[in-house]
Amino acid sequence: MDFNEFKEEVKENIKDFLPERYENASVSISEVIKNNDTKLYGLTVRMEDQTIAPTLYLEDYFNELESGKSMDYVLDHIAEVYDEASVNGIDIDTKDMIDKITNYEETKGKIVPRVVNRESNEERLKRMPHTDMGDLAVTYHVDLGNSEDGQMSVAVSNEMLDKYGVSVEELHEKACENMKEISPTSFETMVETLANLMIPDYENMTPEEKADARSQFDMPDPGMYVLSNGPKSFGAAALLDTDTMDKIEAEVGDFYILPSSVHETLIVPIREGMELKDLEAMVQEVNATQVAPNEVLSDHVYKYDSKNKEIYRADKEAEHFKEKEEKRPSLKGRIEEKKKEVKEKDSKTDKVKTKTEVRE
Template identity: 35%
Template structure:
């Protein structure tokens, strides 16, 4: 039966169905892709009109679940083509990626997961960090409200002929200039989220803080900025733990007597990552700390976690 296709077989059958659907509608290219993103590899279908520079990727996990639930392959194909035709593709200012002088101002750095993610971050230059891996990106500006970016691959960096230290230094400076730090109490963050909700009960005071950037996109990266970790310590007046909420933000928890143990905090981080954070947005399952006497971010030791 058709609905007994494996995921791999489904992808091939859907590709042929979409090609057939587009056959009478113009000149299109259609192909399968497997994109390695933070922590996960996703199968997708690319549809490109021949005179367009960019093309959307339609990821297929949900489509396959619909197929297994009984939706006919032809209906899935038709809906996918309709979705492609309804969207407005942005006009992207695509630079010459081989010319370092043209792209150096677009370089950015991100902090991503490294625990189960080597095939992703090792596609290009990277630096290991106590909380993950630092990865280089090129920011692609466009004329709409959305922003696009691509990871710097090894072959790109080799063509530029620049030392990796220079690339990461430039990327960090650019990122600091374009992604300002956002640091607020947990109560302030929740009040911002609930601002539009009517009749919200007063929030209990929370000892925690939220660290991110102003766009809330890859906000954990601000921990790479020089002096940020020390500035937080100066602001709250205490050493603190760092809980990696996601690649977009971290929770700052001042150290207090009678608080949860590091092991309990680590269990909490793991549980939240499993139940509330998308796999591609998980930063890590460990707990980190900043102590004024050490003056740097470090992972809590095994002895501390177990105690």
């Protein structure tokens, strides 16, 4: 059975595995463009009283079938996950939830940033407010909490931004502020990261227990650090945490940033004899062979400009600092300038209102 046949099988039979309340629901499978303009196919089962229903992507379930699971097993798994999402209220299938995510006052404390590749997301970015960051881009998402299958979120669209009534710069500032509370930055050695993956209950051990546990494994220290967030989900956004970036520079000195994926980056202290071209070749090879297409962040290596609080491509260092000498505003500077313009505009509006009231 190929993937197209699988999709049709799911569409025709999924209701047999769902509870009775889905009896009169309509079933559809549609193409959805995700990160890096990757195309996925999503299942939607919409009941009669729903305006919006959750979407469940089918690629992972097709992999289950190919790994030897029966079609009945896969359909039962799809039905279980789909119904659980609806029952737990994680989906956005109610008018109340739609009203909330399009109301800035209700939503502003839940908006978080993500860092993605700008060129690879050219089509998606046309429909989303974003902030360019060299060949990367920052997008914005409403965090809806966690489920069994990971973090749930809704991407902020241009239409949503219009309803919010704020600028992209204000959205960016609020998202970076929220990030520190919703998904705090995680910075640890590569050895610590590997230990967390390999040693059960490692994170709950005392320092002495951790050292003893690590000694049981052959874990040479590669001299790298992992920068992400607690959930290790879209943790490349930690690059926007300038406080942490400054602390990293103070701790390790000058460093390269290797874009491991959209979920984390690697911090590599610059050492004598280290060649940028070798690091870029390593990043490109890993992206081509180890990283899922929709999780690739970039094929380039970056550095951090602590003066201007922004990252830049390491192979374009001369151009970066030439621009700074020409006094081109940094990302932070552009945000501050935009906020100043908005305040001045609001002030003028208030003065006009006051004059009108006096005349009346």
